[in-house]
Amino acid sequence: MSSHxxxxxxxxxxxxxxxxxxGHDFIGTRSIGFWLYMMSDAMIFAGLFAxxxxxxxNFAGSFTANEVIHPINALWPTLFIFTSVLIYGFxxxxxxxxxxxxxxxxxxxxxxxxxxxxxxxxxxxxELAAMGAVPQVxxxxxxxxxxxxxxxxxxxxxxxxxxxxxxxxxxxxFTQNNVYRLINLKLFWxxxxxxxxxxxxxxxxxxxx
Amino acid sequence: xxxxxxxPIDHPEVQLASAGGYLFAYAFGLGAMLLGLWxxxxxxxxxxxxxxxxxVIALVSVIVQLxxxxxxxxxxxxxxxxxxxxxxxxxFVMAVGLTIWMFHTLMQRTMIPLPGMGM
Numbered sequence: 001m002s003s004h005x006x007x008x009x010x011x012x013x014x015x016x017x018x019x020x021x022x023g024h025d026f027i028g029t030r031s032i033g034f035w036l037y038m039m040s041d042a043m044i045f046a047g048l049f050a051x052x053x054x055x056x057x058n059f060a061g062s063f064t065a066n067e068v069i070h071p072i073n074a075l076w077p078t079l080f081i082f083t084s085v086l087i088y089g090f091x092x093x094x095x096x097x098x099x100x101x102x103x104x105x106x107x108x109x110x111x112x113x114x115x116x117x118x119x120x121x122x123x124x125x126x127e128l129a130a131m132g133a134v135p136q137v138x139x140x141x142x143x144x145x146x147x148x149x150x151x152x153x154x155x156x157x158x159x160x161x162x163x164x165x166x167x168x169x170x171x172x173x174f175t176q177n178n179v180y181r182l183i184n185l186k187l188f189w190x191x192x193x194x195x196x197x198x199x200x201x202x203x204x205x206x207x208x209x
Numbered sequence: 210x211x212x213x214x215x216x217p218i219d220h221p222e223v224q225l226a227s228a229g230g231y232l233f234a235y236a237f238g239l240g241a242m243l244l245g246l247w248x249x250x251x252x253x254x255x256x257x258x259x260x261x262x263x264x265v266i267a268l269v270s271v272i273v274q275l276x277x278x279x280x281x282x283x284x285x286x287x288x289x290x291x292x293x294x295x296x297x298x299x300x301f302v303m304a305v306g307l308t309i310w311m312f313h314t315l316m317q318r319t320m321i322p323l324p325g326m327g328m
Contacts, residue, residue, distance in 0.1 A: 025220075027217060027222060027223075028222065039297040043301065050305045050308035053308065071246055085278070089226065089228070096224055179220065180217075187279070197270050198267060201266070202264075209249055
Protein backbone atom coordinates (compact mmCIF):
# COMPACT_ATOMS: atom_id res chain seq x y z
CA MET A 1 0.00 0.00 0.00
CA SER A 2 1.97 3.04 1.23
CA SER A 3 5.72 3.19 0.77
CA HIS A 4 7.10 6.36 2.32
CA UNK A 5 9.77 4.57 4.37
CA UNK A 6 12.58 6.32 2.56
CA UNK A 7 13.02 9.21 5.08
CA UNK A 8 15.49 8.47 7.95
CA UNK A 9 13.64 7.38 11.11
CA UNK A 10 14.01 9.52 14.25
CA UNK A 11 13.96 6.95 17.12
CA UNK A 12 12.59 9.49 19.64
CA UNK A 13 9.53 10.38 17.65
CA UNK A 14 8.83 7.16 15.81
CA UNK A 15 5.19 6.03 15.82
CA UNK A 16 4.96 2.28 15.87
CA UNK A 17 1.26 1.97 15.16
CA UNK A 18 -1.50 3.87 13.54
CA UNK A 19 -4.12 5.16 16.00
CA UNK A 20 -6.73 5.59 13.34
CA UNK A 21 -8.74 2.75 11.89
CA UNK A 22 -8.58 3.27 8.15
CA GLY A 23 -10.69 0.21 7.43
CA HIS A 24 -10.54 -1.63 4.14
CA ASP A 25 -11.69 -0.35 0.77
CA PHE A 26 -15.42 -0.73 1.45
CA ILE A 27 -16.56 0.20 -2.06
CA GLY A 28 -13.76 -1.66 -3.86
CA THR A 29 -14.32 -4.99 -2.04
CA ARG A 30 -18.04 -4.91 -2.74
CA SER A 31 -17.54 -4.05 -6.38
CA ILE A 32 -15.06 -6.88 -7.02
CA GLY A 33 -17.35 -9.29 -5.14
CA PHE A 34 -20.30 -8.36 -7.30
CA TRP A 35 -18.14 -8.51 -10.42
CA LEU A 36 -17.25 -12.12 -9.54
CA TYR A 37 -20.97 -12.82 -9.26
CA MET A 38 -21.41 -11.33 -12.75
CA MET A 39 -18.76 -13.76 -14.02
CA SER A 40 -20.76 -16.68 -12.62
CA ASP A 41 -23.89 -15.16 -14.15
CA ALA A 42 -22.06 -15.15 -17.49
CA MET A 43 -21.57 -18.90 -17.06
CA ILE A 44 -25.36 -19.33 -16.80
CA PHE A 45 -25.56 -17.71 -20.21
CA ALA A 46 -22.72 -19.94 -21.44
CA GLY A 47 -24.94 -22.91 -20.59
CA LEU A 48 -27.88 -21.33 -22.40
CA PHE A 49 -25.85 -20.48 -25.50
CA ALA A 50 -24.44 -24.01 -25.54
CA UNK A 51 -28.00 -25.37 -25.39
CA UNK A 52 -28.94 -22.99 -28.18
CA UNK A 53 -26.14 -24.35 -30.38
CA UNK A 54 -27.45 -27.86 -29.76
CA UNK A 55 -31.20 -27.24 -30.10
CA UNK A 56 -31.26 -24.62 -32.84
CA UNK A 57 -32.18 -27.18 -35.55
CA ASN A 58 -34.50 -29.36 -33.43
CA PHE A 59 -37.84 -28.16 -34.78
CA ALA A 60 -39.77 -31.42 -34.16
CA GLY A 61 -41.59 -30.84 -37.44
CA SER A 62 -42.94 -27.56 -36.16
CA PHE A 63 -41.92 -23.91 -36.50
CA THR A 64 -38.43 -23.34 -37.93
CA ALA A 65 -36.17 -20.52 -36.76
CA ASN A 66 -37.02 -18.50 -39.88
CA GLU A 67 -40.74 -18.61 -39.10
CA VAL A 68 -40.36 -17.51 -35.50
CA ILE A 69 -37.38 -15.14 -35.45
CA HIS A 70 -37.55 -11.83 -37.26
CA PRO A 71 -34.24 -10.01 -36.69
CA ILE A 72 -35.71 -6.64 -37.65
CA ASN A 73 -38.23 -6.90 -34.79
CA ALA A 74 -35.33 -7.31 -32.35
CA LEU A 75 -33.98 -3.91 -33.35
CA TRP A 76 -36.43 -2.02 -31.12
CA PRO A 77 -35.53 -3.86 -27.92
CA THR A 78 -31.86 -3.39 -28.88
CA LEU A 79 -32.37 0.36 -29.12
CA PHE A 80 -34.23 0.44 -25.79
CA ILE A 81 -31.69 -1.57 -23.81
CA PHE A 82 -28.64 0.23 -25.28
CA THR A 83 -30.17 3.65 -24.63
CA SER A 84 -31.14 2.64 -21.10
CA VAL A 85 -27.54 1.55 -20.47
CA LEU A 86 -26.23 4.82 -21.91
CA ILE A 87 -28.53 6.88 -19.67
CA TYR A 88 -27.46 4.85 -16.64
CA GLY A 89 -23.87 5.69 -17.63
CA PHE A 90 -24.80 9.39 -17.63
CA UNK A 91 -26.23 8.79 -14.15
CA UNK A 92 -22.78 7.56 -13.08
CA UNK A 93 -21.27 10.76 -14.52
CA UNK A 94 -23.79 12.75 -12.46
CA UNK A 95 -22.73 10.71 -9.40
CA UNK A 96 -19.11 11.64 -10.09
CA UNK A 97 -20.18 15.29 -9.98
CA UNK A 98 -22.21 14.68 -6.82
CA UNK A 99 -25.48 15.71 -8.47
CA UNK A 100 -28.35 14.03 -6.66
CA UNK A 101 -31.05 15.22 -9.06
CA UNK A 102 -28.88 14.15 -12.02
CA UNK A 103 -28.56 10.60 -10.68
CA UNK A 104 -32.26 10.33 -9.86
CA UNK A 105 -33.35 11.67 -13.27
CA UNK A 106 -30.97 9.32 -15.09
CA UNK A 107 -32.20 6.35 -13.05
CA UNK A 108 -35.82 7.27 -13.78
CA UNK A 109 -35.21 7.58 -17.54
CA UNK A 110 -33.15 4.39 -17.57
CA UNK A 111 -35.97 2.65 -15.69
CA UNK A 112 -38.59 3.82 -18.20
CA UNK A 113 -36.46 2.63 -21.15
CA UNK A 114 -35.98 -0.73 -19.40
CA UNK A 115 -39.75 -1.04 -19.02
CA UNK A 116 -40.05 -0.24 -22.75
CA UNK A 117 -37.62 -3.08 -23.48
CA UNK A 118 -39.73 -5.53 -21.47
CA UNK A 119 -42.95 -4.37 -23.16
CA UNK A 120 -41.35 -5.02 -26.58
CA UNK A 121 -40.42 -8.54 -25.50
CA UNK A 122 -43.88 -9.06 -24.03
CA UNK A 123 -45.43 -8.12 -27.37
CA UNK A 124 -43.10 -10.42 -29.30
CA UNK A 125 -43.70 -13.43 -27.08
CA UNK A 126 -47.44 -12.94 -26.79
CA GLU A 127 -47.54 -12.99 -30.62
CA LEU A 128 -45.54 -16.22 -30.58
CA ALA A 129 -47.92 -17.72 -28.03
CA ALA A 130 -50.90 -16.62 -30.14
CA MET A 131 -49.53 -18.45 -33.18
CA GLY A 132 -48.91 -21.55 -31.10
CA ALA A 133 -45.11 -21.27 -30.94
CA VAL A 134 -44.96 -22.11 -27.23
CA PRO A 135 -41.96 -23.69 -25.44
CA GLN A 136 -43.42 -27.21 -25.24
CA VAL A 137 -43.67 -27.54 -29.04
CA UNK A 138 -40.01 -28.26 -29.81
CA UNK A 139 -36.49 -28.24 -28.43
CA UNK A 140 -35.75 -25.16 -30.49
CA UNK A 141 -38.71 -23.21 -29.11
CA UNK A 142 -37.95 -24.25 -25.50
CA UNK A 143 -34.44 -22.96 -25.99
CA UNK A 144 -35.56 -19.74 -27.70
CA UNK A 145 -38.05 -18.86 -24.94
CA UNK A 146 -35.65 -19.70 -22.13
CA UNK A 147 -32.62 -17.85 -23.51
CA UNK A 148 -34.49 -14.63 -24.34
CA UNK A 149 -36.66 -14.66 -21.23
CA UNK A 150 -33.68 -15.37 -18.93
CA UNK A 151 -32.20 -12.13 -20.20
CA UNK A 152 -35.60 -10.45 -19.72
CA UNK A 153 -35.70 -11.77 -16.13
CA UNK A 154 -32.33 -10.12 -15.51
CA UNK A 155 -33.70 -6.85 -16.85
CA UNK A 156 -36.80 -7.23 -14.67
CA UNK A 157 -34.77 -7.68 -11.48
CA UNK A 158 -32.47 -4.83 -12.54
CA UNK A 159 -35.56 -2.59 -12.77
CA UNK A 160 -36.66 -3.54 -9.25
CA UNK A 161 -33.14 -2.74 -8.04
CA UNK A 162 -33.23 0.58 -9.89
CA UNK A 163 -36.56 1.56 -8.31
CA UNK A 164 -35.15 0.72 -4.87
CA UNK A 165 -32.04 2.82 -5.59
CA UNK A 166 -34.17 5.82 -6.55
CA UNK A 167 -35.94 5.65 -3.19
CA UNK A 168 -32.70 5.10 -1.26
CA UNK A 169 -30.93 8.03 -2.91
CA UNK A 170 -33.94 10.26 -2.32
CA UNK A 171 -33.98 9.38 1.37
CA UNK A 172 -30.28 8.90 2.23
CA UNK A 173 -28.26 10.56 -0.52
CA PHE A 174 -24.79 9.44 -1.51
CA THR A 175 -23.80 7.38 1.52
CA GLN A 176 -21.06 4.80 1.20
CA ASN A 177 -23.70 2.06 1.00
CA ASN A 178 -25.69 3.78 -1.72
CA VAL A 179 -22.58 4.55 -3.77
CA TYR A 180 -21.40 0.92 -3.83
CA ARG A 181 -24.95 -0.20 -4.68
CA LEU A 182 -25.02 2.24 -7.60
CA ILE A 183 -21.66 0.88 -8.84
CA ASN A 184 -22.88 -2.72 -8.57
CA LEU A 185 -26.14 -1.92 -10.32
CA LYS A 186 -24.07 -0.25 -13.04
CA LEU A 187 -22.05 -3.46 -13.46
CA PHE A 188 -25.28 -5.45 -13.57
CA TRP A 189 -27.09 -3.13 -15.97
CA UNK A 190 -24.20 -2.63 -18.38
CA UNK A 191 -23.68 -6.38 -18.39
CA UNK A 192 -27.20 -6.80 -19.76
CA UNK A 193 -26.16 -4.79 -22.83
CA UNK A 194 -23.24 -7.14 -23.42
CA UNK A 195 -25.42 -10.23 -23.04
CA UNK A 196 -27.95 -8.64 -25.39
CA UNK A 197 -25.22 -8.24 -28.05
CA UNK A 198 -24.77 -12.03 -27.85
CA UNK A 199 -28.51 -12.77 -27.80
CA UNK A 200 -29.16 -10.42 -30.73
CA UNK A 201 -26.29 -11.88 -32.77
CA UNK A 202 -26.40 -15.57 -31.96
CA UNK A 203 -30.16 -15.98 -31.57
CA UNK A 204 -31.87 -13.32 -33.68
CA UNK A 205 -29.37 -12.63 -36.48
CA UNK A 206 -28.35 -16.26 -36.89
CA UNK A 207 -31.99 -17.29 -36.72
CA UNK A 208 -32.56 -15.01 -39.71
CA UNK A 209 -29.73 -16.40 -41.84
CA UNK B 210 -17.56 -0.57 9.90
CA UNK B 211 -15.38 2.39 10.79
CA UNK B 212 -16.68 5.89 10.46
CA UNK B 213 -16.24 7.62 7.11
CA UNK B 214 -13.01 9.43 6.47
CA UNK B 215 -13.72 10.18 2.86
CA UNK B 216 -16.50 11.27 0.66
CA PRO B 217 -17.54 8.04 -1.14
CA ILE B 218 -17.81 10.02 -4.38
CA ASP B 219 -14.01 10.42 -4.35
CA HIS B 220 -13.62 6.65 -4.68
CA PRO B 221 -11.65 5.82 -7.86
CA GLU B 222 -14.41 3.52 -9.13
CA VAL B 223 -16.86 6.41 -9.05
CA GLN B 224 -14.35 8.66 -10.79
CA LEU B 225 -14.01 6.15 -13.66
CA ALA B 226 -17.31 7.32 -15.16
CA SER B 227 -16.91 9.14 -18.47
CA ALA B 228 -19.71 10.42 -20.67
CA GLY B 229 -17.57 10.25 -23.81
CA GLY B 230 -16.66 6.61 -23.22
CA TYR B 231 -20.30 5.60 -22.66
CA LEU B 232 -21.40 7.49 -25.78
CA PHE B 233 -18.71 5.78 -27.84
CA ALA B 234 -19.74 2.33 -26.54
CA TYR B 235 -23.38 3.17 -27.34
CA ALA B 236 -22.67 4.38 -30.87
CA PHE B 237 -20.28 1.53 -31.61
CA GLY B 238 -22.58 -1.17 -30.22
CA LEU B 239 -25.62 0.14 -32.06
CA GLY B 240 -23.65 0.62 -35.28
CA ALA B 241 -22.25 -2.91 -35.05
CA MET B 242 -25.70 -4.41 -34.49
CA LEU B 243 -27.13 -2.42 -37.41
CA LEU B 244 -24.27 -3.58 -39.64
CA GLY B 245 -24.90 -7.20 -38.65
CA LEU B 246 -28.63 -6.81 -39.27
CA TRP B 247 -28.05 -5.18 -42.67
CA UNK B 248 -25.69 -7.98 -43.71
CA UNK B 249 -28.17 -10.66 -42.68
CA UNK B 250 -31.22 -9.01 -44.26
CA UNK B 251 -29.46 -8.42 -47.58
CA UNK B 252 -27.76 -11.83 -47.65
CA UNK B 253 -24.47 -10.14 -48.44
CA UNK B 254 -22.47 -13.38 -47.96
CA UNK B 255 -22.98 -17.12 -47.99
CA UNK B 256 -24.61 -18.50 -44.79
CA UNK B 257 -21.24 -19.67 -43.45
CA UNK B 258 -19.64 -16.33 -44.32
CA UNK B 259 -22.51 -14.46 -42.65
CA UNK B 260 -22.27 -16.59 -39.50
CA UNK B 261 -18.56 -15.86 -39.26
CA UNK B 262 -18.98 -12.16 -40.03
CA UNK B 263 -21.72 -11.48 -37.47
CA UNK B 264 -19.79 -13.51 -34.86
CA VAL B 265 -16.70 -11.37 -35.41
CA ILE B 266 -18.84 -8.19 -35.24
CA ALA B 267 -20.36 -9.38 -31.94
CA LEU B 268 -16.94 -10.24 -30.51
CA VAL B 269 -15.48 -6.84 -31.40
CA SER B 270 -18.60 -5.14 -30.03
CA VAL B 271 -18.37 -7.06 -26.73
CA ILE B 272 -14.68 -6.15 -26.34
CA VAL B 273 -15.37 -2.46 -27.06
CA GLN B 274 -18.22 -2.47 -24.52
CA LEU B 275 -16.13 -4.27 -21.90
CA UNK B 276 -13.47 -1.63 -22.25
CA UNK B 277 -15.61 1.50 -22.49
CA UNK B 278 -18.48 0.53 -20.16
CA UNK B 279 -16.46 -1.24 -17.46
CA UNK B 280 -13.09 0.44 -18.02
CA UNK B 281 -11.38 -2.94 -17.76
CA UNK B 282 -7.68 -2.15 -17.84
CA UNK B 283 -4.52 -2.78 -15.84
CA UNK B 284 -4.86 0.21 -13.48
CA UNK B 285 -4.65 -0.57 -9.76
CA UNK B 286 -8.40 0.13 -9.41
CA UNK B 287 -9.49 -2.27 -12.11
CA UNK B 288 -6.83 -4.94 -12.44
CA UNK B 289 -8.68 -7.62 -10.42
CA UNK B 290 -11.83 -7.07 -12.44
CA UNK B 291 -9.75 -7.57 -15.58
CA UNK B 292 -7.98 -10.64 -14.19
CA UNK B 293 -11.30 -12.26 -13.27
CA UNK B 294 -12.76 -11.79 -16.76
CA UNK B 295 -9.55 -13.04 -18.36
CA UNK B 296 -9.94 -16.16 -16.20
CA UNK B 297 -13.66 -16.52 -17.02
CA UNK B 298 -13.55 -15.95 -20.78
CA UNK B 299 -11.81 -19.29 -21.61
CA UNK B 300 -14.34 -21.15 -19.42
CA PHE B 301 -17.16 -19.42 -21.31
CA VAL B 302 -15.68 -20.27 -24.71
CA MET B 303 -14.95 -23.87 -23.73
CA ALA B 304 -18.39 -24.41 -22.18
CA VAL B 305 -20.14 -23.20 -25.33
CA GLY B 306 -17.68 -24.53 -27.92
CA LEU B 307 -17.10 -27.98 -26.47
CA THR B 308 -20.79 -28.61 -25.81
CA ILE B 309 -21.76 -27.70 -29.36
CA TRP B 310 -18.88 -29.70 -30.82
CA MET B 311 -19.77 -32.70 -28.67
CA PHE B 312 -23.42 -32.76 -29.66
CA HIS B 313 -22.76 -32.13 -33.33
CA THR B 314 -20.41 -35.11 -33.51
CA LEU B 315 -22.40 -37.31 -31.13
CA MET B 316 -23.81 -39.54 -33.83
CA GLN B 317 -20.41 -40.32 -35.35
CA ARG B 318 -18.88 -40.92 -31.95
CA THR B 319 -21.49 -43.16 -30.39
CA MET B 320 -23.40 -44.99 -33.11
CA ILE B 321 -22.19 -48.08 -34.94
CA PRO B 322 -22.47 -47.07 -38.58
CA LEU B 323 -25.29 -49.02 -40.20
CA PRO B 324 -24.92 -50.26 -43.77
CA GLY B 325 -26.07 -47.63 -46.23
CA MET B 326 -25.78 -44.86 -43.62
CA GLY B 327 -23.26 -42.65 -45.34
CA MET B 328 -21.01 -40.86 -42.86
